[in-house]
Amino acid sequence: MSMEAWCQHYASVDICCLCPDFLDNTSSCHWASSFYDGRWVAGTTAGGCMNHKDTFWINPQFRFKLQRLDEHCESLLGPNNMLVSLMQKPDKRNRRLVSSLHIGFSIFQVGKLLQGQKGKFPAAFFNGRKPVAQTKNYLNARETMEFFRLNPGEYFIVPSTFRPNETASFILAILSKNETHVDDHSGHHVEIHKPTQPTFSEGNQEGDNKNRKLFRQYSDQYEEVNAERLQKLLNENIVNELNSGSEGFSLDACRGLVALMDLSITGTLNSQEFIRLWKRVMTYKEIFFVKDVSRTGTLSLLELRNAVEASGVTVTDDMLNLLALRYGGASGHITLENFICLILRLDCMAKIFTKLSDGQGMHLRESEWMYLSMYS
Known part of the structure; x- marks a missing residue:
C-alpha cells in the first residue's frame, strides 16, 4: 500500500515494540524500561490534579x-531522552462496566537541599513550584504518554486523576536511555517518632493519684480491671461525655486493648498498666479532636493521615488504605473509639518489630508467631 493510500484510509497508527529505539533512529544505545503498579484510593491517595492544591500532594x-x-551514547542522543507512560488498569471483575478516568502526570525536580528527605513531599512543596515536564492534557483514555528530555538529576513523578477522590489502579512505565533508579516515594516502612501533638500532661504525682482513683472505682477486689470493666470505664468516662451518639467501645475492642497493655499476661490490667493505657488514650483523644477539622466527630481518610502522623507514626499509603478498611465504617470514616484502638495497635506492633528484628526482617518460631498474632 502506498503512503498516499495509507493516509486516505487511516488517521493514526499504533506501533507495538519492546523498546522505543526507532524514536531516535539508533539502536546502538538501548533504552532501559521499568514498570510500577499503583493505585489511587479516594480519601488517601487520590488527590486530583494540581488545581486541587490542598490534596494534590x-x-x-x-x-x-x-x-x-x-x-x-550522549553523542547519539536525540532531542528527547525519556518516555513516560501512564495506563489506568480497570478492575478485572467489572472491566466492561468501568469507564476511563481523565489521567495525567507531572514531574518535579528535587533540589539538592531536599534530596535526603524521606517520605512524601507535603503540600507546601508544591506552592509556587512548576513541574519540569507534564502531560499536555488530562485525557479520558486508558493510556497517556509524553516524550521529553530531562537533564541528569533527581526528580519525582506524580500520577493523578483530574478530579480528586476517584479510585482506580494504574501502571506507570518509565523508559530512558540514561540509567534510572526509581523508588516509590510513598515509603516502605512504618516509622515511629515523637508525636507532633503534645502528649497528655498529667504525668506528675497529682495526675497519677487522680488516675489511680479512677482505676479503683472500676477495679475488682484484686485491684485489677478486665475487659468488661474497662469497657464500662471507657464508655462512661469518654464516650458518654461526648454525647456523640456513638455505640462506644465494644467488648472485643476492649479485649484487644487489654491484650496490648497486659505485660503480666493475666488477661487483666493492674494499676500501673491501666495508667499507661489511660495516658495514651487521653493523648490520642486530644489528637483526634485537633485533627477533626470538619467537626463531624469522625475522621475522614485525609484527616486520618494527619492524625496518624501527629500521634508519632509514619505509614505508607498502602498501610493507610488497610487501616481505613479495617477500622473505618461503611463511609470510610473513623470514630474516636476505632482511632484509639488503631493507633495503640499500630504503635505496639511497630515497636515489637523494632525490638525483635535486625532492622530489615525477623525470624520467629511458629509458637512465637502464634503467640504474637493471637494475644496482642
Whole structure:
C-alpha cells in the first residue's frame, strides 16, 4: 500500500515494540524500561490534579535519579531522552462496566537541599513550584504518554486523576536511555517518632493519684480491671461525655486493648498498666479532636493521615488504605473509639518489630508467631 493510500484510509497508527529505539533512529544505545503498579484510593491517595492544591500532594509519588550517559551514547542522543507512560488498569471483575478516568502526570525536580528527605513531599512543596515536564492534557483514555528530555538529576513523578477522590489502579512505565533508579516515594516502612501533638500532661504525682482513683472505682477486689470493666470505664468516662451518639467501645475492642497493655499476661490490667493505657488514650483523644477539622466527630481518610502522623507514626499509603478498611465504617470514616484502638495497635506492633528484628526482617518460631498474632 502506498503512503498516499495509507493516509486516505487511516488517521493514526499504533506501533507495538519492546523498546522505543526507532524514536531516535539508533539502536546502538538501548533504552532501559521499568514498570510500577499503583493505585489511587479516594480519601488517601487520590488527590486530583494540581488545581486541587490542598490534596494534590497525597497522590502517589515516584522518585527517580537520572544518571549521565557515557560520551558515545550522549553523542547519539536525540532531542528527547525519556518516555513516560501512564495506563489506568480497570478492575478485572467489572472491566466492561468501568469507564476511563481523565489521567495525567507531572514531574518535579528535587533540589539538592531536599534530596535526603524521606517520605512524601507535603503540600507546601508544591506552592509556587512548576513541574519540569507534564502531560499536555488530562485525557479520558486508558493510556497517556509524553516524550521529553530531562537533564541528569533527581526528580519525582506524580500520577493523578483530574478530579480528586476517584479510585482506580494504574501502571506507570518509565523508559530512558540514561540509567534510572526509581523508588516509590510513598515509603516502605512504618516509622515511629515523637508525636507532633503534645502528649497528655498529667504525668506528675497529682495526675497519677487522680488516675489511680479512677482505676479503683472500676477495679475488682484484686485491684485489677478486665475487659468488661474497662469497657464500662471507657464508655462512661469518654464516650458518654461526648454525647456523640456513638455505640462506644465494644467488648472485643476492649479485649484487644487489654491484650496490648497486659505485660503480666493475666488477661487483666493492674494499676500501673491501666495508667499507661489511660495516658495514651487521653493523648490520642486530644489528637483526634485537633485533627477533626470538619467537626463531624469522625475522621475522614485525609484527616486520618494527619492524625496518624501527629500521634508519632509514619505509614505508607498502602498501610493507610488497610487501616481505613479495617477500622473505618461503611463511609470510610473513623470514630474516636476505632482511632484509639488503631493507633495503640499500630504503635505496639511497630515497636515489637523494632525490638525483635535486625532492622530489615525477623525470624520467629511458629509458637512465637502464634503467640504474637493471637494475644496482642
